[in-house]
Amino acid sequence: MVELSAEERSIASGAQGEGAAMALRIVTEAARLMGAPRLIPVASAHIDGALYHGDSGTLFAERLVAGDARVAVRATLNVGALAPAGCAAIRLPAHERDMAGRMMRAYEAMGCEPSWTCAPYQAGHRPAVGTDVAWGESNAVIFCNSVLGARTNRYGDFLDIACAIAGCAPDYGLHQPENRIASLLIDVSGLSRALRSSDVFYPVLGTYLGRAAGNAVAVIEGLQGCTNEDRLKALGAAAASAGGVGLFHVAGVTPEAPDAATALGHVAPREHLVLTPQELQAALARLSTAGATQRIDAVAIGSPHLSLAEIAEVERLLAGRKLAAPLYANTGRHVVGPLAANGRRAALEAAGVVFVVDTCVVVTPILPEIDGAVLMTNSGKFAHYAPGNTGYAVTYGSLCECVESAVAGHLVREALIWS
Amino acid sequence: MELTAEILIPGEAVSAPCLALTAPISFWGGVDPRTGLIIDARHPQRGASIAGTVLALPGTIGSSSASAVLLELVHAGKAPAAILMDAPDAILLLGIIVAREMGWQAPPALRLPAEQQQALAGRRLTLSASGAIIIN
Numbered sequence: 001m002v003e004l005s006a007e008e009r010s011i012a013s014g015a016q017g018e019g020a021a022m023a024l025r026i027v028t029e030a031a032r033l034m035g036a037p038r039l040i041p042v043a044s045a046h047i048d049g050a051l052y053h054g055d056s057g058t059l060f061a062e063r064l065v066a067g068d069a070r071v072a073v074r075a076t077l078n079v080g081a082l083a084p085a086g087c088a089a090i091r092l093p094a095h096e097r098d099m100a101g102r103m104m105r106a107y108e109a110m111g112c113e114p115s116w117t118c119a120p121y122q123a124g125h126r127p128a129v130g131t132d133v134a135w136g137e138s139n140a141v142i143f144c145n146s147v148l149g150a151r152t153n154r155y156g157d158f159l160d161i162a163c164a165i166a167g168c169a170p171d172y173g174l175h176q177p178e179n180r181i182a183s184l185l186i187d188v189s190g191l192s193r194a195l196r197s198s199d200v201f202y203p204v205l206g207t208y209l210g211r212a213a214g215n216a217v218a219v220i221e222g223l224q225g226c227t228n229e230d231r232l233k234a235l236g237a238a239a240a241s242a243g244g245v246g247l248f249h250v251a252g253v254t255p256e257a258p259d260a261a262t263a264l265g266h267v268a269p270r271e272h273l274v275l276t277p278q279e280l281q282a283a284l285a286r287l288s289t290a291g292a293t294q295r296i297d298a299v300a301i302g303s304p305h306l307s308l309a310e311i312a313e314v315e316r317l318l319a320g321r322k323l324a325a326p327l328y329a330n331t332g333r334h335v336v337g338p339l340a341a342n343g344r345r346a347a348l349e350a351a352g353v354v355f356v357v358d359t360c361v362v363v364t365p366i367l368p369e370i371d372g373a374v375l376m377t378n379s380g381k382f383a384h385y386a387p388g389n390t391g392y393a394v395t396y397g398s399l400c401e402c403v404e405s406a407v408a409g410h411l412v413r414e415a416l417i418w419s
Numbered sequence: 420m421e422l423t424a425e426i427l428i429p430g431e432a433v434s435a436p437c438l439a440l441t442a443p444i445s446f447w448g449g450v451d452p453r454t455g456l457i458i459d460a461r462h463p464q465r466g467a468s469i470a471g472t473v474l475a476l477p478g479t480i481g482s483s484s485a486s487a488v489l490l491e492l493v494h495a496g497k498a499p500a501a502i503l504m505d506a507p508d509a510i511l512l513l514g515i516i517v518a519r520e521m522g523w524q525a526p527p528a529l530r531l532p533a534e535q536q537q538a539l540a541g542r543r544l545t546l547s548a549s550g551a552i553i554i555n
Contacts, residue, residue: 059521158514158517
């Protein structure tokens with residue numbers, strides 16, 4: 001039984017309008033289902049529910065708007081199915097385009113910020129360590145928990161906006177400190193430091209972590225001095241695609257893991273895994289589906305959305321050359337705005353880069369339909385979802401290999417030692 | 420024969436054939452929201468329709484948009500008649516909670532352990548509003 005405060009009961013019965021009442025009833029029902037004894041206040045929300053999957057989601061959002069619902073806390077928006085900031089053309093039929101647009105406007109009308117990015121944490125939305133929040137989108141959830149040290153469960157469509165309107169969430173799962181303690185220890189210190197310090201390692205490690213951990217919490221030992229924020233972003237996104245991981249710790253790096261023993265709660269781990277080169281190879285192989293072909297029809301980078309630092313790396317690798325295959329650079333308006341202001345966007349577009357802003361190539365139809373097409377990517381999440389959602393087979397590689405392949409128009413590999 | 424299940428989300432009595440999945444499913448990318456057909460290429464029940472069935476789920480996996488797919492199935496008239504779940508899931512079942520808030524006819528959900536689900540496969544079941552499952 002969920003215990004509501006007097007104020008919560010009055011909101012649920014309509015004291016602040018029907019939209020607020022509906023939101024609080026939804027949060028309370030979720031709490032009852034999950035056995036949460038009470039609701040707790042949340043400081044912010046990140047909303048994944050504004051991506052169009054069918055008309056019913058639009059009707060739900062418009063019902064909330066009609067009931068005068070407003071978000072009670074800061075709420076950023078994840079990607080939508082359209083790209084109001086322009087860039088790549090979207091091949092969505094007229095009815096779907098109209099309903100997707102109505103849905104996006106309804107969420108904005110409730111006071112959500114038009115951030116339209118899956119990397120809100122690099123667009124200025126960074127809750128403090130220990131803060132309870134209600135975030136959706138699996139990569140944002142895992143980054144928020146692991147790298148920022150704020151506390152969120154994986155909030156699905158509808159519950160995310162309901163929590164933002166109600167300003168509270170069910171008290172269970174990763175909101176409770178005891179559920180944030182690692183039960184699994186993964187030791188990667190046997191791999192070379194060069195590999196551990198390379199970007200291309202992290203989506204592969206994330207794929208391994210997702211499969212090894214499922215939805216358990218792991219602490220990784222052996223990455224001190226090897227990581228940066230974009231590497232942790234790539235690690236989390238891959239882990240959350242390959243498994244149900246909502247939180248991981250990196251000993252000596254992430255805020256709840258000054259060392260492995262602390263992350264484990266000073267208890268012996270349930271399982272102690274040592275990552276071997278063979279297992280790493282297996283995880284690497286899992287990221288590609290295209291087989292031994294040299295064919296590349298397109299390159300897609302930016303899942304999660306590219307940071308300014310990642311764009312700067314593309315510019316460095318491109319070094320003024322032109323692309324033979326299109327390179328889709330998925331990012332948010334928080335990145336493309338500054339790029340446009342100083343002419344860098346125009347220069348990249350002239351070279352053949354296609355910016356995809358406010359959305360991305362796996363959630364809405366952007367890539368042209370081509371029989372037997374192959375997509376190259378450096379993203380573990382794109383590698384996971386592109387075959388099902390776009391029909392393209394996938395070849396995984398480093399950012400350098402992605403840029404060189406786009407320049408050449410066929411697969412180019414660099415010498416890399418996976419051990 | 421009769422079983423008793425914990426009610427996760429109440430609803431009216433229903434009578435329908437049982438589709439008991441033999442593997443967990445992700446509704447997003449796994450079920451077509453317009454037709455109710457299982458489209459996950461790797462799923463053992465690929466091609467089966469969940470519309471109008473008592474759908475027995477040994478587990479749910481994957482995307483947090485499962486709730487949106489279930490709501491869309493309800494709206495399109497392609498939802499299961501009832502759902503049996505091994506454990507409550509705050510993502511999938513949100514689709515039913517929201518459908519009820521929208522005033523749409525939504526399926527009830529009952530909790531039934533995965534090991535009891537397979538015996539119901541293909542049988543016609545009658546579910547009472549109080550959580551009794553009668554195997555016809």
